[in-house]
Amino acid sequence: MSAREEVLRRIRRATKDVTEPDPALDVPVDWTYGRALDTPDVLADFVEKVEDYKATVVRVDEAGVGQAIVDALAELGAMSTVLPDGLPSQWDETVVDSGIAVHRDHPELSRAELNVIDAVVTTAAVGMADSGTIALDHGEGQGRRALTLLPDRHICVVRSDQVVSDVPEGIARLAPGIRSRRPVTWVSGGSATSDIELIRVEGVHGPRRLWVILVD
Amino acid sequence: MSTRERLTPEPPSWLGIPPFPEAAKAELGKAQQRKNLRHATATIRTKRAIRAAEVDNWEELRTAAAQIKDRVGRHLDHYLVQAEKAMTEAGITVHWARDGDEANRIVGEIAKAKGVDEVVKIKSMVTQETDLNEHLEEIGIAAWETDLAELIVQLGHDLPSHILVPAIHRNRSEEREIFTTEMGRYGTPAPEGLSDEPAELAAAARTHLREKFLRAKMAISGGNFIVAETGTLVIVESEGNGRMCLTLPETLVSVVGIEKILPTVEDLEVFLKLLPRSSTGERMNPYNSFWTGVTPGDGPQDLHVVLLDNGRTNVLADPEGRATLRCIRCSACLNICPVYERVGGHAYGSPYPGPIGAILGPQLRGLDEARDRALPYASTLCGACNEVCPVKIPFTDILVHLRHKVAEYKTSKHPTVEQGLMKGAGWVMSDGRHLALAQRASRTAGLLVKGRWLGPMPIPLAGRWLQARDVEAPPTETFRQWWKKNRGDK
Numbered sequence: 001m002s003a004r005e006e007v008l009r010r011i012r013r014a015t016k017d018v019t020e021p022d023p024a025l026d027v028p029v030d031w032t033y034g035r036a037l038d039t040p041d042v043l044a045d046f047v048e049k050v051e052d053y054k055a056t057v058v059r060v061d062e063a064g065v066g067q068a069i070v071d072a073l074a075e076l077g078a079m080s081t082v083l084p085d086g087l088p089s090q091w092d093e094t095v096v097d098s099g100i101a102v103h104r105d106h107p108e109l110s111r112a113e114l115n116v117i118d119a120v121v122t123t124a125a126v127g128m129a130d131s132g133t134i135a136l137d138h139g140e141g142q143g144r145r146a147l148t149l150l151p152d153r154h155i156c157v158v159r160s161d162q163v164v165s166d167v168p169e170g171i172a173r174l175a176p177g178i179r180s181r182r183p184v185t186w187v188s189g190g191s192a193t194s195d196i197e198l199i200r201v202e203g204v205h206g207p208r209r210l211w212v213i214l215v216d
Numbered sequence: 217m218s219t220r221e222r223l224t225p226e227p228p229s230w231l232g233i234p235p236f237p238e239a240a241k242a243e244l245g246k247a248q249q250r251k252n253l254r255h256a257t258a259t260i261r262t263k264r265a266i267r268a269a270e271v272d273n274w275e276e277l278r279t280a281a282a283q284i285k286d287r288v289g290r291h292l293d294h295y296l297v298q299a300e301k302a303m304t305e306a307g308i309t310v311h312w313a314r315d316g317d318e319a320n321r322i323v324g325e326i327a328k329a330k331g332v333d334e335v336v337k338i339k340s341m342v343t344q345e346t347d348l349n350e351h352l353e354e355i356g357i358a359a360w361e362t363d364l365a366e367l368i369v370q371l372g373h374d375l376p377s378h379i380l381v382p383a384i385h386r387n388r389s390e391e392r393e394i395f396t397t398e399m400g401r402y403g404t405p406a407p408e409g410l411s412d413e414p415a416e417l418a419a420a421a422r423t424h425l426r427e428k429f430l431r432a433k434m435a436i437s438g439g440n441f442i443v444a445e446t447g448t449l450v451i452v453e454s455e456g457n458g459r460m461c462l463t464l465p466e467t468l469v470s471v472v473g474i475e476k477i478l479p480t481v482e483d484l485e486v487f488l489k490l491l492p493r494s495s496t497g498e499r500m501n502p503y504n505s506f507w508t509g510v511t512p513g514d515g516p517q518d519l520h521v522v523l524l525d526n527g528r529t530n531v532l533a534d535p536e537g538r539a540t541l542r543c544i545r546c547s548a549c550l551n552i553c554p555v556y557e558r559v560g561g562h563a564y565g566s567p568y569p570g571p572i573g574a575i576l577g578p579q580l581r582g583l584d585e586a587r588d589r590a591l592p593y594a595s596t597l598c599g600a601c602n603e604v605c606p607v608k609i610p611f612t613d614i615l616v617h618l619r620h621k622v623a624e625y626k627t628s629k630h631p632t633v634e635q636g637l638m639k640g641a642g643w644v645m646s647d648g649r650h651l652a653l654a655q656r657a658s659r660t661a662g663l664l665v666k667g668r669w670l671g672p673m674p675i676p677l678a679g680r681w682l683q684a685r686d687v688e689a690p691p692t693e694t695f696r697q698w699w700k701k702n703r704g705d706k
C-alpha cells in the first residue's frame with residue numbers, strides 16, 4: 001500500500017465516529033467573515049500601528065510622491081536603488097533625475113547584485129490598519145519577492161484607498177489574488193528578532209528599515 | 217557509524233534525556249537557566265495579555281478557531297485530498313509520509329537528486345520531530361538552521377527548549393561565547409571583538425548566514441497552514457530568514473504535518489489575528505509568506521510538499537485527545553505554565569515541551585516508553601494553559617484522560633500497585649466505609665513521617681509527578697475523624 005493510501009486509511013479509521021459527511025453541517029463555525037472594525041479614522045490607526053514597529057510613515061498627496069521617494073532615499077542614506085517594473089513614470093523619472101544609481105530587474109538581477117543595492121521602492125496591494133500590516137501581491141510596481149528582501153531598506157508607497165481597518169477585510173481583498181496563485185507577502189515593520197533575552201533587535205535578514213509613504 | 221568529520225555541529229540526543237521527574241530535578245538545579253526562563257516567560261506573558269485584550273471579540277475568535285480546526289480534524293481525509301489536488305495543479309509535487317523516517321528519506325532523496333551537499337532551513341517543529349538534520353548529516357548533506365535562536369542552538373551543540381524561542385534558556389554572554397568559538401568553523405566567523413550586545417550578535421548572525429543564503433540551491437521549511445481550497449502554503453515569521461528560504465533557492469521542500477490544513481482562504485483571517493498575538497504578543501509578526509505553487513520568474517521553480525503523519529492519526533483516533541491536533545504552535549501554553557517556567561524545555565525530552573508537549577508527545581508516540589508515560593504527570597493541573605490557548609485545547613481534561621491511559625497501559629503490560637490503586641479509586645468512592653478505610657491507610661503514612669516534608673513520595677500512585685518536587689506530609693487525621701471529634705457528637 002502506498003504511503004498516501006495508508007495515511008488516508010488511518011485517517012478514515014480514526015474518524016469512523018464521524019457520521020455526518022458534510023463538514024459544514026458536522027461542525028458549524030460561529031464566525032462572520034470579512035467584517036470591518038468600526039475604527040473612526042482608519043488611516044490614522046494605520047499610521048500609528050506602523051510607526052509602532054519603528055517604521056517611518058510620511059503622508060503626501062499624489063503629486064508629492066516622487067519627491068517623497070527621493071527624500072526617503074536620502075534620509076535612509078541609500079546611494080543605489082532598484083525600481084521594479086510598473087511604477088508610475090512620474091516617480092521613476094524623479095528618482096532618476098535625482099542622480100541616485102538606479103537598477104532595473106531586467107535582465108533579472110542576480111542575488112549577489114541585489115545584495116549590494118541599498119534600497120528598493122515598491123507600491124503595495126493592501127494596508128491593514130489594526131495590525132499595521134502591508135500586503136504585497138507582487139503585481140505591477142511591487143517586483144518579484146527577492147526585490148523586497150535583499151536590499152537593506154524598503155520604501156513602500158501605499159494609497160489611502162488600499163488601507164482597510166483590519167485583517168479580515170484585508171484577506172477579503174487579497175483572496176482573488178491568492179486564488180489566482182499570486183504569491184503574497186505581508187510586511188509589518190522591518191525584519192526583527194527577539195531571540196536574545198527577548199530584546200527586540202531590528203533587522204536580521206530582511207530589510208532593516210521600512211519607510212512608508214501614504215498617499216492621501 | 218562513519219568516522220568522517222561531521223559537516224554540522226553535533227547535537228546531543230533527546231533519547232539521552234531521562235523521564236520527566238528525573239530530568240526536571242536536574243534542570244531545577246540550574247539557577248541561571250531558571251532566571252533566564254522566569255524573565256523570558258514573564259515578559260511574553262505580559263505582552264500576550266495586552267495584545268489579546270486589544271481585540272474586542274477575542275473569545276469569539278478562539279471559538280471560531282477551535283471549530284475550524286475540529287472541522288478539519290473530523291474530515292481530514294476530505295481536506296487532504298482537496299489540498300493535494302490544488303497543490304498538484306499549482307505545480308507542487310506532493311509526497312506522503314507515514315512516519316519521520318519516511319519523510320526524512322523523501323527529503324534526502326530530493327537533495328541527492330538535486331546534487332546538493334547543503335541546504336538552508338527555516339525553523340520547523342516538524343523536522344525537529346523527525347530529526348531531519350541528523351538524517352541529512354548521515355547522508356553527507358549539511359543542513360543549516362537560519363533562525364537566530366536555532367542558529368544559537370545548532371552552533372551551541374544544544375537542543376531547543378521552547379517552540380518559539382528555542383534558545384530561551386541561554387543569555388547573551390553564553391550566546392556571544394558560542395558565536396565566537398563556533399561560527400568560524402562552519403563559515404563566516406564572528407567579527408573580532410564581538411560584544412554581547414543583542415544588536416551586535418544579530419548582526420554577526422546576519423553576516424554569517426547571508427553567505428549561506430546567497431549560494432543556497434535548496435531550502436527546507438515547515439508550514440503554519442495549508443489552505444485546502446487553493447493549495448496555498450503560509451509561513452509566519454519575524455526575521456526574514458523564512459522569506460530567504462522560500463524565495464531564493466531553486467528548490468524548496470516543505471514538510472508539513474497533516475493537521476495543518478485550513479479549509480478556505482477566508483479562514484486565514486481568524487488564525488492570522490490569533491497567532492501573532494498569542495505567540496509573541498505582537499499585533500502581527502514582521503513577515504508572512506503565502507505561496508501557491510510555482511510562480512514563473514519568482515521564487516523556487518521546483519516545489520515539494522511532504523505531508524507527514526508520524527503519529528497524528530493516533531491522536532485523531534482518540535476522540536478525547538483529538539483536540540490536541542488543533543494546536544497552531546503559538547507557545548502561549550508554555551509561557552503561562554508554572555512547571556515549564558521552572559524546569560525549562562529540555563526536561564520534556566522532545567521538541568515539544570510545556571503543556572502541549574505533555575499531551576502531544578504521549579499521543580504521537582504512544583506509551584511504550586517511560587518518558588512518554590511520565591509526561592501526562594508533568595503538570596499541576598492548574599488550568600492556566602486552558603485559558604490562554606487560542607484554539608481552546610482542554611488541557612486538563614486531556615491530561616487526566618492520559619493519566620488514566622497510562623494506568624491502564626501498566627495494567628495490561630505488567631501489573632503494579634498503581635494498577636490496583638487506579639482500579640481501587642472506583643471501589644473507594646463507591647462506599648463511604650471504603651473511603652474511611654483508605655483514608656486510615658493514608659493517615660498511617662502520615663504518622664510515620666509526621667512533621668517532616670517528604671522528598672520522593674513513597675506512594676506509587678503519586679510517583680511520577682511527586683518525585684520531582686517536595687510535598688507536604690499527609691495529615692495524621694482524616695477529615696472524617698476530625699469531623700467526628702469536633703462536630704459529630706454535637
Ligand code: SF4
Pocket residue numbers: 494542543544545546547548549550572604605606607608609
Ligand atoms: S496548545 Fe494552544 S497555547 Fe499551546 S502552543 Fe498549541 S495553540 Fe498555542
